[in-house]
Amino acid sequence: MNFLPTPEFAAELDAQDALRDFRNRFHIPLTPEGRSTVYLCGNSLGLQPKAARAAVEAEFESWEKQGVEGHFHGTSPWMHYHETLTASTARLVGAKPVEVVVMNNLTTNLHLLLISFYRPTAMRYKVLMEGGAFPSDQYALESQVRMHGLAPEEAIVELVPRPGEHTLRSEDILAKIQELGNTLATVIIGGVNYYTGQAFDMAAITQAGHAVGATVGFDLAHAAGNLKLALHDWDVDFACWCSYKYLNSGPGGTSGVFVHERFANRPDLPRLAGWWGHDPSDRFQMKKGFRPMTGAAGWQLSNAQIFPMAIHRAALGLVDEAGGMAALRQKSELLTAYLEFLVRNLDLPREMLEIITPADPAARGCQLSMLVHHNGRQLFDFLAAAGIIADWREPNVIRLAPVPLYNSFGDVQRAGQVLAEWAGKAK
Numbered sequence: 024m025n026f027l028p029t030p031e032f033a034a035e036l037d038a039q040d041a042l043r044d045f046r047n048r049f050h051i052p053l054t055p056e057g058r059s060t061v062y063l064c065g066n067s068l069g070l071q072p073k074a075a076r077a078a079v080e081a082e083f084e085s086w087e088k089q090g091v092e093g094h095f096h097g098t099s100p101w102m103h104y105h106e107t108l109t110a111s112t113a114r115l116v117g118a119k120p121v122e123v124v125v126m127n128n129l130t131t132n133l134h135l136l137l138i139s140f141y142r143p144t145a146m147r148y149k150v151l152m153e154g155g156a157f158p159s160d161q162y163a164l165e166s167q168v169r170m171h172g173l174a175p176e177e178a179i180v181e182l183v184p185r186p187g188e189h190t191l192r193s194e195d196i197l198a199k200i201q202e203l204g205n206t207l208a209t210v211i212i213g214g215v216n217y218y219t220g221q222a223f224d225m226a227a228i229t230q231a232g233h234a235v236g237a238t239v240g241f242d243l244a245h246a247a248g249n250l251k252l253a254l255h256d257w258d259v260d261f262a263c264w265c266s267y268k269y270l271n272s273g274p275g276g277t278s279g280v281f282v283h284e285r286f287a288n289r290p291d292l293p294r295l296a297g298w299w300g301h302d303p304s305d306r307f308q309m310k311k312g313f314r315p316m317t318g319a320a321g322w323q324l325s326n327a328q329i330f331p332m333a334i335h336r337a338a339l340g341l342v343d344e345a346g347g348m349a350a351l352r353q354k355s356e357l358l359t360a361y362l363e364f365l366v367r368n369l370d371l372p373r374e375m376l377e378i379i380t381p382a383d384p385a386a387r388g389c390q391l392s393m394l395v396h397h398n399g400r401q402l403f404d405f406l407a408a409a410g411i412i413a414d415w416r417e418p419n420v421i422r423l424a425p426v427p428l429y430n431s432f433g434d435v436q437r438a439g440q441v442l443a444e445w446a447g448k449a450k
């Protein structure tokens with residue numbers, strides 16, 4: 024498509040956008056002057072669906088009116104509340120219902136999964152991950168490795184871009200997996216890197232990992248609700264994600280977990296157990312001896328967090344209503360391509376500003392990361408003053424994430440216009 028940087032052109036794209044009305048289903052934050060912000064920060068915290076408040080209030084009411092009986096009565100008894108999320112969650116990540124469960128928070132789930140799927144032996148003990156992974160993932164891995172009596176410097180192998188490059192090449196990831204061979208226990212990578220916005224070829228990585236006998240898992244914090252995923256078909260062993268970024272389920276919201284069907288009936292797999300993962304037929308008989316439920320549900324520990332799950336259910340409902348990830352991704356590619364056009368149109372020298380996110384749409388989600396070599400913080404503040412909500416990462420990266428559910432082409436055009444004003448001054 025031949026893009027133009029004008030508001031009229033953006034308005035035309037908005038008029039053709041089948042998803043444009045979903046924007047009205049969200050609360051868009053206002054500037055201090057009361058104007059709508061251009062919110063490009065869904066990679067950090069997604070916006071509030073208007074349906075979220077009523078969903079939570081329904082559970083307040085159930086609690087208010089019924090007390091403990093809310094577990095068994097009402098429109099959505101709490102006993103089975105988490106099960107009402109299963110179908111949408113399975114669709115979201117391309118899984119079978121038995122392969123997913125919603126529970127806890129992301130880092131907690133990462134630990135629970137690593138307990139089961141990172142099982143180092145004297146020969147096979149290495150973990151392959153991204154260099155500069157999100158700090159929580161780094162700490163989780165370091166502590167897991169130590170728990171097995173290993174030294175992180177020896178057990179953790181980090182993938183880093185080639186000199187002068189910002190993102191990883193697929194062929195380098197696959198070559199590293201091959202090179203590690205039978206010393207490699209587990210590959211754990213973000214589906215989309217939080218810093219660069221690079222999306223990885225999860226199918227190829229999984230295949231390569233399995234070929235050398237390793238388990239393969241993904242942290243999908245920046246991929247769930249952003250990319251069209253097919254975890255079952257890609258044969259991924261395990262994955263987890265949070266719900267408050269592209270899934271708009273509120274700060275600290277609950278997390279999703281995927282465990283491939285082939286592990287559905289593996290009570291022998293080491294795991295940390297709790298009563299909510301126990302066979303429901305005699306969960307309340309309070310007997311000795313843990314017998315895990317079939318599938319991902321067998322990794323649950325505690326009874327469901329109803330309030331965050333109520334928000335999550337409302338938010339997932341919007342994804343389904345919009346036609347799922349296929350429809351969202353179609354708009355997303357165009358929206359991000361338009362933002363990319365506007366940034367390139369600034370015609371700034373590379374020494375000043377460069378996009379470090381891959382140009383190939385298949386190798387990125389909606390986010391574009393701009394490396395601003397000079398006065399990056401100034402640009403960020405300039406954007407903020409103009410009502411453009413972006414996200415700043417030290418030392419000098421600005422992340423912009425147009426989200427197909429609630430961002431318009433007009434939003435992106437406006438962001439481009441403010442960038443152009445700054446560039447005019449900076450040149």
Ligand SMILES: *Cc1c(COP(=O)(O)O)cnc(C)c1O
Pocket residue numbers: 128129130131157159160213217242244245265
């Ligand atoms: C957002 C994010 C987290 C946050 O973890 P929480 O347990 O939800 O606080 C962890 N890892 C990655 C890759 C993230 O993007």
